[in-house]
Amino acid sequence: MTHKILLIEDDPQTAAYVAKGLVEEGMTVDQAATGRDGLFHATDGGYDAIILDRMLPGMDGMAVLGALRAGGIHTPVLMLSALAAVDDRVAGLTAGSDDYLTKPFAFAELLARLRLMLRRGGGGAQPTTRLGCGDLEMDLLSRKVRRGQRAIDLQPREFRLLEYLLRHKEQVVTRTMLLEGVWDYHFDPGTNVIDVHVSRLRRKIDDGEAAPLIHTVRGAGYRLAVDS
Amino acid sequence: MRLLRSSSLRFFALVFAVQLVLAGSLLLFVRYVIADELERSSQALAEALRDDFVADWREEGTAGLRKLIPSRLASLGAHDAAVLFDDPDGNHLAGNIADWPPPVAFRSGWQVYTLYRMGRATPERIGIVTTSLPDGSHLLVGHVIERDLHIRRLTGEALVAALSLTIPLALLGAVVATRVVTSRVERIAETARAVAQGELSRRVPVEDETGDAFAELAGAINLMLGRIEALVSELRMVTDSLAHDLRSPLTRLRATVERAMRETGDEAALGALERVSAEAETLLAMLTTALEISRAEAGIGRDRLIDTDLGRMIEDLVEMYGPLAEERGFSLQAEGSARAPVHRELLGQAIANLVDNAMKYGRPGGAIGLTVTAEEGAVAIRVEDDGPGIPADRREEALRRFGRLDPARSVSGAGLGLSLAAAVARLHGGTITLGDRAPGLAVTLRLPA
Numbered sequence: 001m002t003h004k005i006l007l008i009e010d011d012p013q014t015a016a017y018v019a020k021g022l023v024e025e026g027m028t029v030d031q032a033a034t035g036r037d038g039l040f041h042a043t044d045g046g047y048d049a050i051i052l053d054r055m056l057p058g059m060d061g062m063a064v065l066g067a068l069r070a071g072g073i074h075t076p077v078l079m080l081s082a083l084a085a086v087d088d089r090v091a092g093l094t095a096g097s098d099d100y101l102t103k104p105f106a107f108a109e110l111l112a113r114l115r116l117m118l119r120r121g122g123g124g125a126q127p128t129t130r131l132g133c134g135d136l137e138m139d140l141l142s143r144k145v146r147r148g149q150r151a152i153d154l155q156p157r158e159f160r161l162l163e164y165l166l167r168h169k170e171q172v173v174t175r176t177m178l179l180e181g182v183w184d185y186h187f188d189p190g191t192n193v194i195d196v197h198v199s200r201l202r203r204k205i206d207d208g209e210a211a212p213l214i215h216t217v218r219g220a221g222y223r224l225a226v227d228s
Numbered sequence: 229m230r231l232l233r234s235s236s237l238r239f240f241a242l243v244f245a246v247q248l249v250l251a252g253s254l255l256l257f258v259r260y261v262i263a264d265e266l267e268r269s270s271q272a273l274a275e276a277l278r279d280d281f282v283a284d285w286r287e288e289g290t291a292g293l294r295k296l297i298p299s300r301l302a303s304l305g306a307h308d309a310a311v312l313f314d315d316p317d318g319n320h321l322a323g324n325i326a327d328w329p330p331p332v333a334f335r336s337g338w339q340v341y342t343l344y345r346m347g348r349a350t351p352e353r354i355g356i357v358t359t360s361l362p363d364g365s366h367l368l369v370g371h372v373i374e375r376d377l378h379i380r381r382l383t384g385e386a387l388v389a390a391l392s393l394t395i396p397l398a399l400l401g402a403v404v405a406t407r408v409v410t411s412r413v414e415r416i417a418e419t420a421r422a423v424a425q426g427e428l429s430r431r432v433p434v435e436d437e438t439g440d441a442f443a444e445l446a447g448a449i450n451l452m453l454g455r456i457e458a459l460v461s462e463l464r465m466v467t468d469s470l471a472h473d474l475r476s477p478l479t480r481l482r483a484t485v486e487r488a489m490r491e492t493g494d495e496a497a498l499g500a501l502e503r504v505s506a507e508a509e510t511l512l513a514m515l516t517t518a519l520e521i522s523r524a525e526a527g528i529g530r531d532r533l534i535d536t537d538l539g540r541m542i543e544d545l546v547e548m549y550g551p552l553a554e555e556r557g558f559s560l561q562a563e564g565s566a567r568a569p570v571h572r573e574l575l576g577q578a579i580a581n582l583v584d585n586a587m588k589y590g591r592p593g594g595a596i597g598l599t600v601t602a603e604e605g606a607v608a609i610r611v612e613d614d615g616p617g618i619p620a621d622r623r624e625e626a627l628r629r630f631g632r633l634d635p636a637r638s639v640s641g642a643g644l645g646l647s648l649a650a651a652v653a654r655l656h657g658g659t660i661t662l663g664d665r666a667p668g669l670a671v672t673l674r675l676p677a
Contacts, residue, residue: 011480014479017480017487055472082471082472082475082476084471084516084519085516085528087523102475103479104475104478104479104480104481104483104508105479107483108486183548185548186573187576187577188513189548189549189576189580190580190581192552196552196555218489220486
């Protein structure tokens with residue numbers, strides 16, 4: 001299924017870069033460079049998601065979002081903004097956006113968040129008691145993890161980290177997404193804390209195995225997948 | 229507040245004292261004028277009588293005056309007059325005083341003595357004038373001033389009564405005046421406090437247009453507050469647009485690096501691109517932190533203080549940092565519990581920065597402790613390491629933005645960690661102190677509970 005995305009962004013270079021990336025991922029992208037244009041396209045409907053820059057000439061992102069929601073259009077909106085302070089993010093989310101990504105962002109993160117949003121928009125995650133990837137299995141009820149014949153003993157936080165990776169398998173998961181999804185931290189704790197946690201988990205999962213499952217994606221984050 | 233109260237007390241005392249002194253001196257003056265007037269009229273009467281007698285003597289001689297005095301005394305009713313006519317040898321010739329009183333000189337001005345008049349059982353206060361006639365005989369003429377003295381006493385009593393009535397009135401006046409003044413000063417102080425707390429839009433209420441000194445002061449202060457608010461919002465706009473303007477090129481930079489990383493197969497180039505990406509990340513983190521500090525300093529986010537379990541918060545942080553600390557050989561521990569209304573993200577960021585610092589500057593292999601303690605009306609969050617610490621004279625510098633004590637910059641970082649913690653403390657209306665654990669640094673955030 002091809003997703004139809006509306007991109008409202010005034011910076012031509014950023015817009016071109018994002019549009020190109022999305023098209024490469026097999027999506028259809030419409031672009032608008034001003035808030036008014038964007039609103040016009042959005043009310044036309046038919047989009048699966050909207051990527052909305054917050055600071056736009058003429059009518060800014062918040063106003064566009066307000067007008068959309070007031071007009072009864074509930075297309076998921078991913079807000080892009082250079083305003084990165086905690087309170088700005090909160091303001092953006094409470095104004096009705098479904099996610100908030102601050103500039104500069106890694107494309108991988110934009111894609112990961114967009115995918116997450118699209119899936120949520122499509123009925124939400126299936127209730128499940130078992131997650132798996134390759135020969136890795138996780139039972140959410142008994143809280144047991146196995147890889148092949150080997151039982152893996154995980155600390156509670158390691159369990160949640162692996163669960164998050166499993167729920168987003170085959171996708172790039174950024175450090176920020178892990179911070180928010182696993183630790184519920186909406187601030188940067190600095191240095192490479194996340195990497196340390198992931199490398200501990202990786203030792204338990206992949207050490208001694210022929211095919212590693214947790215992959216580092218340079219400059220972006222991590223990916224849990226069977227391939228290399 | 230205490231200063232204001234003590235100065236109101238001083239103002240109250242001043243108003244009270246001034247009123248009392250004014251009323252007292254006014255009453256004393258009135259009393260003096262009355263007494264003076266009474267004495268003067270008695271003296272005038274005595275002198276007039278003496279002049280009459282002297283004129284009679286000139287016309288009729290000693291024998292004539294001697295006869296005249298009793299009839300004159302009789303015609304005067306003799307109530308108040310005192311007369312004595314002596315020959316040069318001091319023998320009594322006429323009058324209602326028996327003998328010349330020993331201390332009275334023959335020629336002197338107005339004097340007051342206690343004398344007996346003939347036919348009176350009690351001595352009386354009498355004001356007298358004396359004169360010597362050309363033939364050597366002496367004349368004493370006086371006026372009884374008992375009644376004057378009575379009036380004098382009465383006015384004295386009235387004065388005391390009036391003064392005792394003045395005290396409650398002065399008290400009342402002082403209370404009213406103090407209340408009027410302090411309530412207006414208090415309103416100004418209250419506004420100033422609110423503004424200092426970050427409510428930049430607050431103004432001193434000006435309800436009357438009388439243009440008195442207070443209204444003028446309020447107007448001047450409001451003008452200043454307006455200017456401050458304008459400057460702050462201007463500054464906020466500048467930093468916000470600066471952030472935006474810097475983030476756009478950073479977004480493009482990141483996009484370019486990302487694309488290049490995807491397209492290159494060269495391992496060396498990939499490494500270089502990764503370093504560029506990391507540097508961009510650092511730049512961004514600095515920018516974000518600097519912005520957070522500015523906003524915290526401006527009091528933005530004060531409305532987002534939520535009652536939080538701080539013990540839980542530091543335990544979470546220890547859980548987060550535990551593996552990293554272990555890897556670097558530190559032992560990391562959390563202790564204590566307390567609740568306080570805090571900005572979770574900002575405080576979390578601030579404590580995370582302190583833990584980060586402790587791992588950067590603490591003694592490798594040492595202990596890092598996070599403690600939360602409830603104090604009287606406050607909570608104290610302490611992050612301690614056992615590294616070299618910061619010398620007392622350089623602690624202030626350490627709290628400044630971009631203030632770094634490590635001139636060689638051997639440890640990476642922007643030098644914003646402590647100043648963010650300081651700004652967050654101020655946002656909460658709390659304080660930050662750097663203490664010496666001898667050895668080691670103890671950073672204490674004290675926030676109102």
